[in-house]
Amino acid sequence: MDQNFRLENVGLINRNKKISFKFNSKNYYGYEGDTLASALLANGVHLIGRSFKYHRPRGFFGAGVDEPYAVVQLYRNGETEPNVKATEQELFEGLEAKSVNCWPSVNFDVGAINNFLKIFLPAGFYYKTFMWPKSFWYRIYEPFIRKAAGLGVASTKHDKERYEHKYEYCDLLIAGSGPSGLASAYAAAKNGARVILAEDKPRFGGSLLTNDVNIGNQSGKDWADSIITELKEMPNVIVKNRSQIFGYYDHNMLVMSEKVSDHLPKTKKYHPNKRLWYIRAKEVLISSGSIERPIVFGNNDTPGVMLSSAAKEYLKIYGVFVGRNPLIFTNNDSGYETAIEFKKNGINPIVLDSRKNPDSEIIDEAKNLGINIKFSYVVVAAQGYKKVKSADIASISEDKKQLGKTENIKCDCICVSGFWTPTIHLASQSGNKTKFKEDIDAFVPGKSKQNETTLGAANGIFSLEETLKTSLKAGNDLSKKITEKENKVSVPNVVEKKSSKHDKFWCVPLPKGKHYKRFLDFQNDVAVSDVEIALREGYRSIEHVKRYTTLGMATDQGKTSNLNGLQLVSEIENKVVPAVGHTTFRPPYTPISIGAIVGREVGKHSKPTRKSPMHSWHEKNNAIFVDAGVWLRPRYYKRGDENLFEASKREAQNVRKNVGVCDVTTLGKIDIKGPDTAEFLNRIYTNSWLKLPVGKARYGVMLREDGIVMDDGTTTRISENHYHMTTTTAQAANVLSHLEYYLQLVWPELNVNVVSSTEQWAGAAIAGPKSRQLLQKLFPKNDVSNEGFPFMGYKEGDLFGIKARIFRISFSGELAYEVNVESNNGNFMWEKIIELGEEFRIQPYGTEALSTLRIEMGHVAGSELDGRTIPYDNALDGLVSKKKDFIGKRSLQRAAFISEDRQRVVGVVPLDKKTSIPEGSHLVKDSNAPLPNPKLGYISASCWSVEYDNPFSLAILKNGKNMIGEKLFVMSPLKNKVIPVEIVSSHYVDPKGERVRS
Amino acid sequence: MLHIKCPHCGMRSQNEFSYGGDASVKRPNLNKEISDQDWDNFVYNRKSLRGKHWELWQHLSGCRQWIKVERDTTTHEIFNTLKADEDIS
């Protein structure tokens, strides 16, 4: 295809590099430096999609971030991305894009039937119609709406691209590289401030790239280039293009999304696709410019109707003319700039100016060029379905109420200029109280809440000279305060055309008998009539009107529609615009990809993975791992084609019969030192700690102040003033914070220090009747007899030259020891245990066997200590001291906590001794009782008892103490199971605890 | 994201801290009789203040010290920060 709408030698694109791309499966060519939009327009393609509600044909309306129509589905390097703005997407070799919101094709769209039924789809249609009957919702309404409402299609595949996050600090952050951004950045940089200058487009310079101005005897563009070149060379300046600052958050933190690779066919190795910058700035300068406003008229959504500034940008930057017979419709001087650009390139435009007889330099220039200008004229309606073919135009009375006789003139595009709206989003996000500026019919920033200053067009200043003057001053003054240096830049000489006043006119009245749709919001298909309906139905707040009509709620967030919507409400309501107020601006300013927000925290990187020093041994020995908090722990060690059940049963049986070894490195460990430690522990734990001798361990339970069990574990007195505390794997961090809280804030008089030592120790639990024999082999010099090393004893040992700590503690309920060595010796210890344990038939066991062993012994753990239970519930009330006070003790007197039928842990066995009991099931008295069946308790943990070879569970049961021997039912509606059970003691195996003391 | 001045480390981002609630709450002394009402006030009852508020934060990913922060709950403005052993004036 030829680029029939491309001018020669005009624009900033690189004509030496031709780029091929595909749109809707058709091949086209463009040039390096094009956007998808400019390249399509160069090829005469104006039909790009279908609108949201009526599926009306859609073309291009803007040339950048404000674009409401031209969103496409993009394909790049085997990936697809929905809702990409064609006006922002840079062309790359092999780019492929497709229209969204149309089926089967953009030219023939079945949904367009909505357009002819549009009488049925006014504002609030969905709210009113799809309410009843209820049964219709899932079957009929929802599928219909879903199909109709789709924009692009998100990929369901894993995103192979990589996204990074970066933190940065600076003195001045400047959002936008137009004249105000460049001037302020330059002044601040000269004063030595650390400056970040961000530009969302690929090219720096903003309006200087398209406006016909001179600065210091250079063209605006050349001046911008020279400033950028100088800034880039300064070490205190970061200059970023393709970088959109989209959010202004608390304490002057802003977030910027940098498109690193979107303009390339493929992301370079080791590069991210996008980089999200979190920037903390001392001062923020908002130089985000302004966006041209549309004028509302009939069929103003027809492809070929676009902003006048966009048409100019396509000409000046891309050398693309959007039509051969352009009609310019304006209420201010900006339309003339576009007309002059057309004329200069040999295209004859017609200008319709709603003003009666404006007078300015630029209008004179247009007249002198022989441009056909009609004053007091408006476009009544665009004609043409998929593309503008002609326009109905008419003269308009001075009060803008009466139209003259309608005439039809041929044209192939209509370039509209309804004056300029400052882009105040960032200022508003920061908490700025915006104010309405009468002379420009728009809101501008008012009083700053944070350290933010808005410059240039974003602040309603449309004169270049004034902009440069104020921006240089702002950059200088703000940076001087920070760096205490001044290196003043003088204001350059500026040549620009003075403009005359714009016309406060934004909406063309309907001619008698005509019912043209006049659109406010182009993406969501919200027309003037929709807002009128909303107001007639009693909606008053602009926030309600917005939600009822969906005005400004599309992916462009109403950048071109908000102000006209406000004008309309203010006119109908007979209120001034500031009294109507604008809707709240919220981040993000423009859609940001989820990938960029998530960054590197995906999959395995969503949390750290911690491995014990013995991890590679486990791997080599067929361990199947399970996530335990951030740790990876062996769940079981697979032999042959064993499954989880078979393997864990074998491992647990071997502990009961011989000896097993389990990696317990993950247990939380806290090193505690200081003369007041015993007193501190006495306050932290529910039981008594003042008389624990050196060389002894004790089991303890700690509560929160509300009486709920926080954690349990053992603490060992290593020496006079030195203790070693263990916590559960899951609560390790919380317990440390808890201890620090009391030591720093509540009892600072206690001389105690705590520090986490979890990573410093590798731990192995050796459990089973033969564990003592193995321990003797490991530590031949130690007396390991029951008398010499009794239950809850502690010893230091020498493991073949390595210092070890040995604790006689047990989680499995068997005779057991726990050996700790410094982490880097963990693997040595483990291999020694396996090697010397061979003669005792040692087997490693994982968390599944560990669970089985503790459940059938009735040891409570995380599933019972779940943040809802008190010591009594866990049969730990024997450990609650009556004599001393401790954290949470007072709460245990609460009526519910001392009630006679208080819940308590019990054992549960199925009557048939066969059926496994699902965890989380409920216990009920009568399985046939009407719903809701009163719940007596719940199953907290289940296992297959290796001791008795039948299922066994722990449950938290109401009045559990008096329920032993009762027959109840376990109900699991999720698994559709009803199981008759008997309630037994939670200590199913070895209820007297003889084995651990043997 | 807030920017909090740790009295020990200086200005740090909020994501290094964890929140610890109202700093004016004082734990009742151990081994002292206390009414149900007073105990409930200590454990559960908090004012949800609008405006200036002294609260606790722990510099979890920094010096691990608990600190006191005076913050406006509506604007997030931070007026003052103190070490754990410094009294709220």
Ligand SMILES: [Zn+2]
């Ligand atoms: Zn700190």
